[in-house]
Amino acid sequence: MNAKATKTVLPAVAMTAVSMVLTLAVVVMWLGASVPWPVALVVGLGIDGGWLATLAYERRLAAQGDHNRAVTAVGWCFGLLAAGVLVAHALTAESSAGAWLAVAWLPIAAKALWLVHSLWERTALTPGALGAIRGIQQEARDEAAVARAQLRAEAVTEETRLTAVTAAGARVAHVQAQTAQRLSRAWSTLKTARDGEETGAALTSVTAPVTPGVTPRWELPVWGPTEPIPALPEATTPGLTDEALDALVDEIRYSEAPPLSYREMAARFRAAGHSASEVRLRAAWKRVAA
Template sequence: MTKPDFKRLLTVGPAVAMTAVSMVLTLAVIVMWLGGSMPWGIALVVGVGLDGGWLATLAYERRLARQGDHSNAITGVGWGFGAVATGVLVAHALGEPSPGPWLAVAWLPLAAKALWLVHGLWERTALTPAALDRIATIQQGARDQAAIARAELRAEAGTEETRLDAVTGAGKRVAEAQAKAARRLSGAWSELDGVRQGDGTGRALTCVTERVAPASQDASQPRWQLPVWGSFEELAAIEAPALTDDAIDRIVTELRASTNPPMTYNALAAAFRKAGHSAGETRLRASWKRVTTAEAVGQ
């Protein structure tokens, strides 16, 4: 038995079983109910007629379902037979001294009809094995892609974390090296300054070389002045006068005329600055455009 057949049996089996039980109960109740007032054969015909009408309606409804069709009228008639069967069982139960057991089974006809409805819904939504396999393949592919995307994100996050750790470690080592060099340089400068300020330094150095500084009023011997390492006064930069646009145009024209073929802009800019001229990139490029445009118009 294949898997779809097994699933079909799970829905159609209970419906068939409950329908059979409901028909037997309905037939038995009609025979017992009407057997006292008419021959039992006639009562049996009445019960078989009710069950037969219900069974025929159900068979026709199942035929339409297999054809992919549906009839509201047939469905209504089927529910009507089920309601009549239920009414017969309820009426019989109410006439019995102990109605509880009969009322407990009075719902079986309507339940059987509901189970056939469930089976019809299953048939309308059932898929072939090929379709189910394709759906499973699509879902598995989607899960695989999601897993790959998560793995890529985790890998990228790990790589970025490793890179940040490396950069942070390198920066820490550089800072420690700079701090160590600063401490050593500060200690060397302190020692050099102490030696420079000492009175014995000049006497020691003048033993091996000539005196380089005259004696001061407070010192009996001339002092040997060591180089001073510290802040110094910055000289003001010499600012060249700014060139006018006409002067820049004249220089650009001369530079272009100095070569054949004329220089490109990059070569001209390098030659312009190599000649000692100073001008902003924007002004130099604007001058280039004016000169080249004028040359094109003149040709």
Template sequence: MRKQLVTVAPAVAMTVVSMVLTLAVVVMWLGGSMPWQIALVVGLGLDGGWLATLAYERRLAAQGDHSTPVTIVGWAFGLAATGVLVAHALGEESTGAWLAISWLPLAAKALWLVHGMWERTALTPVALDAIRGIQQEARDEAAVARARLRAQAGTEETRLTAVTETGSRVARVQAKTAERLSGAWATLETARQGEGTARALTCVTDRVTPTSQPRWELPVWAPFEPVPALDAPALDDAELDRIVTELHSSETPPLSYRELSLRFRAAGHSASETRLRAAWRRVTTTAS
């Protein structure tokens, strides 16, 4: 009801002012040439016709209907009232002041038009509450979605930070390990290639035979390529010794155990590491 008064109150006020002004102008304008009673009847007739068409328009609007002829007649009465005010203003000395108020009848009609448009688009309190509920629900869902996205972004940021820090620690550990392995590898290689290594190892072991010299092979730390397993028949000790002898004596100086093992398996032979190393020891011992 309060919202309705916002549009209907100005229209009623403007209508009353314009009707009173039109009646007064007609009486003053026509009162000099005819009895004022007749001028009053003319003014009341003009205002009455306008008021009757306006009441009929409001009745049709309340029923949800509309009549174009009635609307045309109403605007005709409004234009007639405006015309009377303009004609009166042109005959007065202060023309500008009277012209300034001659638009009031048309303004009243325009305000009633605005009020009719508001009534056609007005909603009931139930519908307005439903719309507010829908809008609030949409705002709640949007807020929850934004909160969820922010939480997911924070979680992902934390995860990436943890992964990055862990990867950095792993990289540092690997670098330190590689550095230590490199140092140990260099030390072992120096000991392996040193001239005094064999003599130092010989002094702590006995000869296998009166003429043999102990042979030591330190483990070799170096990159190697794995040899794919091949299907081959099992070898007995005699055949294994023969193959190892051929491989051992195929080059000068003789092959080390590691080189012999690689060539043995690359040739397609199959034997366990324990048997192959035992055969290599028998061959090297006999050769010595």
């Protein structure tokens, strides 16, 4: 019997011994006045012996992992009989009735302690099993702690990411607002310059030496959704020399009176299937116009 089992069995043994001694003493004192004392002693020993025999048989069955309700009932009957003897003696005693009633519950308490001890034996585990259980519980606690730490780390990471994204979005919105404000001021400046009274004279003075005979037109740039410009068709004719390009530009420009503007000439040039880069075409225009 290990130390833990001793903690439950020793109180039961002590209380059983005290109950048996009290029962024997009460029977001898109670019956000693009416019958010879050896007879009273036999009666007391019979009650204690029956109780002790049933208790021993119960312990034997418990050691085998068995249980018998009849034996248990007989044991409780002996315990109740001993308690009844103590109660009856206390009620009929002329003195110290309260003291005898105070100890009358000891037989029932002894049976209850043996019941507690039997329940402990049924649920007791070996040190190896207890160690395995502690290991499983510790492993579960470790896994739970790791899971909590991982969740906290993921939460902190997500919070940091959201903070960074929010800050970046705020910076982008701030830059966009500044850009829109600058574009608005530039547009206002362009519109003011276009609607000014001296804009036409200034444009004429600038463009007249380059494109004589062409009335300058200044249109504001488009600010908003635009349509993509279709790609230029591939050239179907071989590249033109500068002389041939100048001749074509001169022919198209002076095909009508007054002479066509550069844009009209360029549109007709390309509509006729000719190909030339914008730089070469504008250089030919300048040579012809000069």
